[in-house]
Amino acid sequence: MCSLPVPQEPLRRVAVTGGTHGNEMSGVCLVQQWLRDPGELQRASFAAVPVLANPAATAACRRYVDCDLNRVFTSTFLTARAHPDDPYEVTRARELNQLLGPKASGRAFDFVLDLHNTTANMGTCLLVKTTHDIFALHMCHHLQLQNPELPFLVSVDQHPGEETYDMTSVAKNGIGLELGPQPQGVLRADLLTRMRALVAKVLDFIQLFNQGTAFPAFEMEAYRIVRSVDFPRTEAGDLAGTVHPQLQDRDFEPLRPGAPIFQMFSGEDVLYEGESTVYPIFINEAAYYEKGIAFFQTEKLTLSVPALPALAPTPSPGP
Amino acid sequence: MCSLPVPQEPLRRVAVTGGTHGNEMSGVCLVQQWLRDPGELQRASFAAVPVLANPAATAACRRYVDCDLNRVFTSTFLTARAHPDDPYEVTRARELNQLLGPKASGRAFDFVLDLHNTTANMGTCLLVKTTHDIFALHMCHHLQLQNPELPFLVSVDQHPGEETYDMTSVAKNGIGLELGPQPQGVLRADLLTRMRALVAKVLDFIQLFNQGTAFPAFEMEAYRIVRSVDFPRTEAGDLAGTVHPQLQDRDFEPLRPGAPIFQMFSGEDVLYEGESTVYPIFINEAAYYEKGIAFFQTEKLTLSVPALPALAPTPSPGP
Numbered sequence: 072m073c074s075l076p077v078p079q080e081p082l083r084r085v086a087v088t089g090g091t092h093g094n095e096m097s098g099v100c101l102v103q104q105w106l107r108d109p110g111e112l113q114r115a116s117f118a119a120v121p122v123l124a125n126p127a128a129t130a131a132c133r134r135y136v137d138c139d140l141n142r143v144f145t146s147t148f149l150t151a152r153a154h155p156d157d158p159y160e161v162t163r164a165r166e167l168n169q170l171l172g173p174k175a176s177g178r179a180f181d182f183v184l185d186l187h188n189t190t191a192n193m194g195t196c197l198l199v200k201t202t203h204d205i206f207a208l209h210m211c212h213h214l215q216l217q218n219p220e221l222p223f224l225v226s227v228d229q230h231p232g233e234e235t236y237d238m239t240s241v242a243k244n245g246i247g248l249e250l251g252p253q254p255q256g257v258l259r260a261d262l263l264t265r266m267r268a269l270v271a272k273v274l275d276f277i278q279l280f281n282q283g284t285a286f287p288a289f290e291m292e293a294y295r296i297v298r299s300v301d302f303p304r305t306e307a308g309d310l311a312g313t314v315h316p317q318l319q320d321r322d323f324e325p326l327r328p329g330a331p332i333f334q335m336f337s338g339e340d341v342l343y344e345g346e347s348t349v350y351p352i353f354i355n356e357a358a359y360y361e362k363g364i365a366f367f368q369t370e371k372l373t374l375s376v377p378a379l380p381a382l383a384p385t386p387s388p389g390p
Numbered sequence: 391m392c393s394l395p396v397p398q399e400p401l402r403r404v405a406v407t408g409g410t411h412g413n414e415m416s417g418v419c420l421v422q423q424w425l426r427d428p429g430e431l432q433r434a435s436f437a438a439v440p441v442l443a444n445p446a447a448t449a450a451c452r453r454y455v456d457c458d459l460n461r462v463f464t465s466t467f468l469t470a471r472a473h474p475d476d477p478y479e480v481t482r483a484r485e486l487n488q489l490l491g492p493k494a495s496g497r498a499f500d501f502v503l504d505l506h507n508t509t510a511n512m513g514t515c516l517l518v519k520t521t522h523d524i525f526a527l528h529m530c531h532h533l534q535l536q537n538p539e540l541p542f543l544v545s546v547d548q549h550p551g552e553e554t555y556d557m558t559s560v561a562k563n564g565i566g567l568e569l570g571p572q573p574q575g576v577l578r579a580d581l582l583t584r585m586r587a588l589v590a591k592v593l594d595f596i597q598l599f600n601q602g603t604a605f606p607a608f609e610m611e612a613y614r615i616v617r618s619v620d621f622p623r624t625e626a627g628d629l630a631g632t633v634h635p636q637l638q639d640r641d642f643e644p645l646r647p648g649a650p651i652f653q654m655f656s657g658e659d660v661l662y663e664g665e666s667t668v669y670p671i672f673i674n675e676a677a678y679y680e681k682g683i684a685f686f687q688t689e690k691l692t693l694s695v696p697a698l699p700a701l702a703p704t705p706s707p708g709p
Contacts, residue, residue, distance in 0.1 A: 103628050104655045132679065133452075190573040254509040254573030256676035258632040260653045309422050313577040334579045336423045357575035360451065 075203045077379055078244070081281035082181035085119040086171055087112060087270060089186040091141050091238045092358070093128025096258040097250060097266045098186025111267075114274050116281040124167060124185075124238060127159055132256050134358050135160055141185075145236045149174060172241035183242040184273050186266060189251035190357045191366075192320040194222045195265065198247035200235060202227050202293065202374055207246050209286045209379045213276045214269060221265070224323050225293040226352060226369065246273075252320075255357055285381035294323065294350050294369035301363040303333050303341060312336055314355045314365055322352050326368075333365070394522045396698055397563070400600035401500035404438040405490055406431060406589060408505040410460050410557045411677070412447025415577040416569060416585045417505025430586075433593050435600040443486060443504075443557060446478055451575050453677050454479055460504075464555045468493060491560035502561040503592050505585060508570035509676045510685075511639040513541045514584065517566035519554060521546050521612065521693055526565050528605045528698045532595045533588060540584070543642050544612040545671060545688065565592075571639075574676055604700035613642065613669055613688035620682040622652050622660060631655055633674045633684055641671050645687075652684070 087105070089098025105112055105121035112119040123129060127136045137158035148161050149168050171180045187198075195218075197211045208225070215223045226249075239245025248269055250262050280286075303312040312335035318326065325348045326332070333341035343349075349368040353359060356366075406424070408417025424431055424440035431438040442448060446455045456477030467480050468487050490499045506517075514537075516530045527544070534542040545568075558564025567588055569581050599605075622631040631654035637645070644667045645651070652660035662668075668687040672678060675685075 100629055100632070100655065107624070108656075190576050252573070254571070254676050255575060256679060257509050257573075257674055258629065259674070260632050260635045260638060263632060263655075264635075305426070310419055310577065313419070313579050313582060316579045316583075319579060336419065336582075337427075355576055355578070357573050360575060 075201070075205065077206050078181065078280070079382070080181075081116055081382060082244075082277050083117045083281075084180045085117055085182045085184075085274070085277060086122050086180050086242070087119050087184045087186065088122045088124045088238055090126070090129040091124040091185055092134045092139075092187065093125050093130070093136075094132050094134055094255040095186070095188035095253075096256065097188050097253065097262050099123070099129050100258055100263065101186065101267060101270070111271065112274065114278040114281075116278055119184075119274055122167070122170070125160065125163060127163075134255070137161075140164060141237050143236065144168065144174065144238060144240045145234055146174070167238070168241050174241045180242040181244065182277060183239040183245035184270065185238045185245060185247045186270070187247055187249045188253045188255075188262065189249055189353060190254055191251050191322050191353045191355060193249055193251040193322050193352060194224060195269070196224045196226055196249040196251075196352070198226050198228055198249055199293070200228065200237075200240070202295070202372065204244070205376060205379060206244055206280075208291065208293075208374065208376045210246060210273060210276050212289055212291055212376070213279075213286070214272050215291070217272050217275075218269070224352075225291065227293055227295045227372070248273075280379070280382065283381045283384065286379040288378045289376055291374050291376060293372045293374050294352065295372055296352070296367045296369050297349070299362075299364040299367050300332070300351075302360070302365045303335060310336075310360075312341065315340060318351065318366070319355060322354050323350050323369075325349075326351050394520070394524065396525050397500065397599070398701070400435055400701060401563075401596050402436045402600075403499040404436055404501045404503075404593070404596060405441050405499050405561070406438050406503045406505065407441045407443045407557055409445070409448040410443040410504055411453045411458075411506065412444050412449070412455075413451050413453050413574040414505070414507035414572075415575065416507050416572065416581050418442070418448050419577055419582065420505065420586060420589070430590065431593065433597040433600075435597055438503075438593055441486070441489070444479065444482060446482070453574070456480075459483060460556050462555065463487065463493065463557060463559050464553055465493070486557070487560050493560045499561040500563065501596065502558040502564035503589065504557045504564060504566045505589070506566055506568045507572045507574075507581065508568055508672060509573055510570050510641050510672045510674060512568055512570040512641050512671060513543060514588065515543045515545055515568040515570075515671070517568055518544055518546050518612070519556075519559070521614070521691065523563070524695060524698055525563055525599075527610065527612075527693065527695045529565060529592060529595050531608055531610055531695070532598075532605070533591050534610070536591050536594075537588070543671075544610065546612055546614045546691070567592075599698070599701065602700045602703065605698040607697045608695055610693050610695060612691045612693050613671065614691055615671070615686045615688050616668070617687050618681075618683040619651070619670075619685055619687060621679070621684040622654060629655075631660065634659060637670065637685070638674060641673050642669050642688075644668075645670050 089102030408421030459479040
């Protein structure tokens with residue numbers, strides 16, 4: 072496996088971002104709480120910074136004000152000359168790039184953990200950008216080992232060669248944490264508690280790495296998005312049916328050729344006509360209706376992840 | 391029991407409204423489907439009219455654009471002189487009042503069935519304005535008898551003497567149908583199927599009444615709202631805690647003095663300090679955060695509903 076470089080220095084500049092989507096309430100409320108009382112985010116070797124990523128969308132309790140913040144961290148948007156008519160989120164992405172980046176520079180933050188919710192029954196899902204990101208995969212594996220009671224799923228969402236565009240991409244490294252199901256605009260205590268514990272474990276992992284812990288090689292399952300599937304629609308673009316009851320809430324379960332995927336309002340079923348078994352995720356996510364996505368098809372991978380070597384000891388100050 | 395007058399004529403002008411809140415998808419999609427193909431809404435004595443109540447909010451997939459449409463059907467808003475700066479929903483309420491009213495006039499529609507969803511675990515809930523509305527209560531009882539497999543709950547939401555302000559109030563009679571849990575912006579097949587079947591049964595009841603069926607007296611349970619309870623908040627108005635896991639999803643279940651109702655982000659529990667058992671509803675409804683409502687407390691009632699007499703036969707045409 073071709074690997075990305077792993078960190079050669081302790082990660083001291085770490086951020087936890089919530090409210091990248093302003094109606095995903097677990098991250099919004101955790102970050103607001105940490106801005107009042109950041110003690111939970113401190114470890115011996117660093118103190119993570121809480122960041123409310125999209126304050127205007129959070130105030131309006133909407134995913135975004137003008138456009139999806141989690142899609143605009145591209146060099147085109149980040150480097151273009153500012154203009155008064157720029158979408159709010161483009162302006163905000165530039166501010167975040169100043170705060171946590173600049174993207175792809177040596178001055179960027181070492182790690183960003185970005186907190187999300189979905190209306191889909193995704194359980195506890197970790198979003199990693201590529202299968203080559205050894206450090207992030209070790210972090211995911213650590214979370215799995217530390218929380219054996221949770222169903223953990225690792226999703227890899229980037230196609231090779233594609234430019235990164237999400238919140239975490241301004242930093243040198245990062246992962247997304249996607250917990251569901253939770254309605255937009257609702258804060259459930261159970262998901263809040265789970266997310267809070269997972270953030271603590273992420274910070275613990277960074278602390279272990281910083282203090283010189285080595286992590287052995289392992290194998291893990293992951294899911295890679297291969298395509299999206301839209302709802303059946305009328306000629307006018309309105310919905311003509313919805314996710315079939317036999318698919319609803321079955322994220323990460325195998326979908327076999329011939330199984331029903333949609334139920335039309337006129338009564339008939341629409342079947343999955345692919346040739347191979349896939350693993351749907353983000354099934355019936357509220358935010359994706361406007362993007363023309365009823366669910367994503369993923370393929371299941373088994374990753375052989377090489378060891379993460381211990382950091383070389385920091386040289387002692389000279390005599 | 392002091393009763394409202396029951397209809398003395400067949401109900402021929404009936405409307406089914408969806409999208410009063412533009413992100414409550416069961417009603418939105420059913421009405422859109424019926425606008426394309428209204429056959430399902432026909433009965434021998436009438437054809438119900440499907441109405442998309444808030445088209446702009448539906449297009450934006452938001453509850454409302456400027457203000458909550460389901461709160462502005464008051465004489466103040468409906469009779470004030472129109473102004474270009476009026477909120478969209480006030481203008482739209484006047485249009486609906488022309489289409490389905492005018493409110494409190496002899497020309498108003500006979501019945502409006504208004505379709506809603508909630509993020510709360512409310513199951514199948516029928517919203518009736520007063521305990522004196524014999525016709526609506528008979529309709530609810532008929533639905534309960536026809537669907538014994540469903541948990542049916544009837545909520546009475548108006549205080550005596552209060553002016554009506556909701557969508558159904560433009561017609562001579564009406565009820566609201568509130569199905570949950572469903573996230574805003576999501577269409578679940580199971581709730582769609584359930585709502586569609588319930589609408590059919592409402593229309594069947596009207597047809598039975600129109601054709602001269604009498605309905606005997608009965609007793610039924612109902613729940614009346616007594617007060618609302620806000621979330622714990624910081625001085626700045628942000629959430630300081632959320633609905634306790636022991637209360638979440640327990641709509642209509644007894645809440646006893648001393649039971650936990652909120653879990654603070656700082657860790658401690660907030661207990662219910664009332665003196666009597668209440669029955670919370672709309673627990674953790676997304677749309678009510680901005681209204682300062684974490685849940686409503688209701689009291690349980692047993693209603694003795696008198697018989698609904700058969701309509702007098704329509705006089706035959708003279709010789």
